[in-house]
Amino acid sequence: MTINRRHFSAAVASLGLPLSWNAHAADVFPSKPLKIICPFAPGGGSDFIARVAATILGEHTGQACVVDNRPGAGGTLGSELALRSAADGYTLLLVAGSYTVNPSLYKIRFDPVNDMTPVIQLSKGAYVLCVNARLPVNSLQELIAYAKSNPDKLTYASAGNGSHLHISTAYMFGMAGAKATHIPYKGTGPAVTDLLAGNVDMLVAGTEALMQHVKSGKLRALAVTTDKRLAAYPDIPTIAEAGVPGYDVVAWHGLIAPRGVAPEIIRKLNDALNAGLSSREIVAKLEPTGVSPAGGTPAQFGELIKAEIPRYAKVVKDNGIHSD
Structure with a gap:
């Protein structure tokens, strides 16, 4: 008798044994609306990019995607809320450069690298x-x-x-x-x-x-x-x-998810967003603002985040910057 993946998952579950990830959930994802938590107030650049991403996900997944603005403490409040959400791919977090600055300024209650799963870099600009x-x-x-x-x-x-x-x-x-x-x-x-x-x-x-x-x-x-x-x-x-030789700061935004989201779900989100970011409509919407679509793999975005954290730690220290 041939046992397919669905039957195997059911058999393991009936024995009370854990699965490394829920294969069936990944197969049907998404089956309900998605949410992007934007840890900044409405009306700014981060909110704009979050809504572009929500539009793309809505069009390419067949499910509605809403933006939930949760500003406060430099973005740490909304970030913690998102990263403490269920690791099912339905709650995503819009992150900007401040995400890599906050570890040097705030006593954050999450690990900015190990408590998240990178999804995609959405944009880059100045x-x-x-x-x-x-x-x-x-x-x-x-x-x-x-x-x-x-x-x-x-x-x-x-x-x-x-x-x-x-x-x-x-x-x-x-x-x-x-x-x-x-x-x-x-x-x-x-x-x-x-x-x-x-x-x-x-x-x-x-x-x-x-x-x-x-x-x-x-x-x-x-x-x-x-x-x-x-x-x-x-x-x-x-x-x-x-007037300031050597100065260079890139403005970027991206999406991350809580730690532990199934790789197949991350791949589906990444594929949908890459497809949308390459569309003429999105390029035309972003470029007049001086922002370009980024795209790429989850791993590439993860490496950017890892590299920016020590860079801004030095900027904070050298300039005596405080959060209060």
């Missing part, structure tokens, strides 16, 4: 440094000179203490030998609102959150954070070429 148009500077060099001649008078916003935007800006000022006062917000959206109102002087954030206001004349774009200019905005110099 942040843009913008100032309120009323600030009397027209270039990064002028901004640095202004900061040096007015110690701690210049203010910069971020998406929160310890956020990737906070670290990226402090890193820039540290390399430039200048100082500015950090004003944290609960997400990029509120930070942009106060920048437009003139309550803060500058913000480093995603192009999708800022460039519409640059075009309207309310903000002035001084530089981008990557070591190469953006094809979508070729007239904006890099921070490295505009």
